[in-house]
Amino acid sequence: xxxxxxxxxxxxxxxxxxxxxxxxxxxxxxxxxxxxxxxxxxxxxxxxxxxxxxxxxxxxxxxxxxxxxxxxxxxxxxxxxxxxxxxxxxxxxxxxxxxxxxxxxxxxxxxxxxxxxxxxxxxxxxxxxxxxxxxxxxxxxxxxxxxxxxxxxxxxxxxxxxxxxxxxxxxxxxxxxxxxxxxxxxxxxxxxxxxxxxxxxxxxxxxxxxxxxxxxxxxxxxxxxxxxxxxxxxxxxxxxxxxxxxxxxxxxxxxxxxxxxxxxxxxxxxxxxxxxxxxxxxxxxxxxxxxxxxxxxxxxxxxxxxxxxxxxxxxxxxxxxxxxxxxxxxxxxxxxxxxxxxxxxxxxxxxxxxxxxxxxxxxxxxxxxxxxxxxxxxxxxxxxx
Numbered sequence: 001x002x003x004x005x006x007x008x009x010x011x012x013x014x015x016x017x018x019x020x021x022x023x024x025x026x027x028x029x030x031x032x033x034x035x036x037x038x039x040x041x042x043x044x045x046x047x048x049x050x051x052x053x054x055x056x057x058x059x060x061x062x063x064x065x066x067x068x069x070x071x072x073x074x075x076x077x078x079x080x081x082x083x084x085x086x087x088x089x090x091x092x093x094x095x096x097x098x099x100x101x102x103x104x105x106x107x108x109x110x111x112x113x114x115x116x117x118x119x120x121x122x123x124x125x126x127x128x129x130x131x132x133x134x135x136x137x138x139x140x141x142x143x144x145x146x147x148x149x150x151x152x153x154x155x156x157x158x159x160x161x162x163x164x165x166x167x168x169x170x171x172x173x174x175x176x177x178x179x180x181x182x183x184x185x186x187x188x189x190x191x192x193x194x195x196x197x198x199x200x201x202x203x204x205x206x207x208x209x210x211x212x213x214x215x216x217x218x219x220x221x222x223x224x225x226x227x228x229x230x231x232x233x234x235x236x237x238x239x240x241x242x243x244x245x246x247x248x249x250x251x252x253x254x255x256x257x258x259x260x261x262x263x264x265x266x267x268x269x270x271x272x273x274x275x276x277x278x279x280x281x282x283x284x285x286x287x288x289x290x291x292x293x294x295x296x297x298x299x300x301x302x303x304x305x306x307x308x309x310x311x312x313x314x315x316x317x318x319x320x321x322x323x324x325x326x327x328x329x330x331x332x333x334x335x336x337x338x339x340x341x342x343x344x345x346x347x348x349x350x351x352x353x354x355x356x357x358x359x360x361x362x363x364x365x366x367x368x369x370x371x372x373x374x375x376x377x378x379x380x381x382x383x384x385x
Contacts, residue, residue, distance in 0.1 A: 003180065004118050004127065008134040010169040011111050014074055015135055017165035018104060019142025021081060022046065023243065024162070025093055026226040027146075027236050028155040032090050036227050040347025043223050045094055047339035049102035054336055057109040058329020066114045066180050069106035071173040074166045076103020081163035085156050101336075109332050113325040114180070116316040125266070125313050126258050132309035133254045140247030147240020198323070198330055206372055207314035208334045210270065213369035214307030215335040217277050219342045220362050221246060221300060228355060232288050245294045249301025257306055267373045270310045274370035277303025281363040285355035303366075 022043070029039050060069050080100035084092050115131045116124055149158040198204060222243075229239035253273070260269045280300035287296050311331065319327030346358045 004115075004130075006172075007111065007114060007180070008131055010172055011131075012134045012138055012141075013165045014077060014104075014107060014169050015138035016142045016145065017077060017081060017162040018100065019138045020146035020162050021096075021100060021142075021159075022222055023143045023146045023226060023240065024150065024155065024158055025097060026223070027150060027230070027239075028084070029090065029093060030227070030230055031155060032093075034090065036350055037344075037347045038090075039227060040223065040343035042093055042097055043219075043343035043347075044340045045097035046101035047336040049098060050105035050336035051333055051340060053102065053105050054109060054332035055326060055329040057106045057332070058113065058325040058327070060106065060325075061110040061113045061329075062323065062325035066110045067173060067177050069110040070180075071170065073104045073107020073110070074169045074173060076100060077107070078163055078166040078170065079103075081159050081166075085159045085163070088156055105332060105336070109325070109329050112312060112328050112332075116312070116324060116328070122262075124316065125261055125309075128309040128313050128316075129254055129257045129261075132257070132305075132312075133251055135308065136247060136250035136254050136305065138247075139250050140244045143243035143247070144237075144240040147236045147238075147243075150236040198319070198327055201318065201320075204315065204318040204327060207311055207318055208331055210274075210369045210373055211307070211311035211315065211331050212334040212338050213365050214274070214277075214304060214311060215338045216342055217281065217300070217304050217362055217366055218307070219339050220281075220346060220358065221297070221304075223343050224346070224350065224355065224358065225297075227350070228285075229293075234290070238290060242290070242293050242297050246297040246301040249298045250305040253302050253305035254309060257309060260306075261310075266310045266313055269306055270314075271370045271373035273303050273306040274366045274373065275303075278363040278366035278370065279303075281359045281366060285359045 025042055026039055029042055034042070057069060077100055080096045080103070083096045083099070112131075115127050118124075118127050146158055146162065149161055153161070225243060226239055229242065234242075257269070277300055280296055280303055284296055284300065287293050312328070315327050315331045316324050350358050
């Protein structure tokens with residue numbers, strides 16, 4: 001299990017930089033005079049290329065293993081973070097976001113596939129839970145690190161500081177790649193195997209829809225909170241702390257997730273968590289005090305926290321044998337499509353109508369996802385070990 005925890009460590013380092021960059025790009029763009037719609041387009045640039053590359057990234061990890069796509073992702077993240085330091089400006093922020101998104105999707109799909117390969121059955125659920133705790137930690141460290149660094153050393157220097165985080169993963173992948181287990185490489189897909197076949201798998205399709213709804217809630221919080229916080233006069237460090245409260249809830253619920261799944265099952269836990277997140281979304285746009293925003297963000301984090309690991313587990317378990325990486329890539333395609341649409345659509349709506357319609361629409365979607373998983377909980381799909 002040493003390799004398993006080392007994979008989590010290098011992923012945490014990468015993801016702290018990735019998470020921090022999304023807070024940094026929002027606040028830097030505001031400083032440069034961008035409106036919510038422009039910030040929405042910037043956010044969408046992280047996900048435009050992954051919409052088209054995620055399934056391909058999954059196929060690469062199925063056929064060629066984990067090391068090369070993970071190395072590509074870490075190097076792209078490093079270069080994308082250095083660009084705004086050397087060439088500040090709105091145009092560079094667009095290039096930075098696009099480059100980070102295009103390259104990092106290869107890392108994240110491959111590492112999610114890798115985590116699933118470390119165990120089977122209950123062990124796989126536990127491994128995804130532990131992995132998600134590490135990712136949840138980055139949701140705390142990324143925004144708070146970026147927020148305090150912005151107030152302390154400025155925007156450009158914060159980009160340079162974040163660029164240091166991918167350095168160890170790059171060195172490890174270049175010179176210590178033996179920590180990665182050897183993947184079972186598969187031949188080229190047989191004639192007739194299409195992505196549409198995966199979408200025709202009804203249990204997998206429901207897992208993908210649920211993952212997309214959960215991603216909408218996550219992306220909405222990450223996108224709108226910096227804008228909302230600035231609109232009510234909060235500093236970058238306070239915005240980072242509020243996002244840290246959300247992350248603490250992610251960590252808490254993911255720590256308890258294995259216990260909850262053993263008592264019920266993945267589908268039922270996911271259903272309840274989505275209803276909790278929906279209730280928090282209803283309240284969010286009416287809260288302006290720092291203390292109440294901390295509390296509501298924490299409850300929202302409790303609701304959304306189980307989403308990523310459980311939807312990953314369901315996508316892996318419901319995928320055909322030999323196509324788990326492709327299924328995880330398809331899940332990322334859905335998520336990245338959401339990440340493109342949410343900032344654009346909700347940025348436009350919030351500019352025209354304010355925050356209330358945006359959060360309430362999100363609450364309706366989360367409730368629908370909860371109902372979808374509730375029906376699956378009555379007759380859960382057998383796990384594919």
